[in-house]
């Protein structure tokens with residue numbers, strides 16, 4: 001569904017960085033597909049956004065955005 005507001009394990013607010021992570025990751029994937037060397041990897045994006053603990057990283061990395069698919073069936 002939508003990204004949880006806080007990390008389930010430690011309680012840090014993670015929803016605020018999700019949109020930026022998604023945008024920068026799409027940019028990374030575009031650059032990799034075109035065969036060029038990316039300026040930043042997803043690891044460096046998470047480091048830059050201040051998501052240090054692995055419990056918080058898994059919240060963002062493992063999230064699957066299904067809201068648009070389930071919204072018509074409310």
Ligand SMILES: [Zn+2]
Pocket residue numbers: 007008009010011012053054055056057
């Ligand atoms: Zn956490």
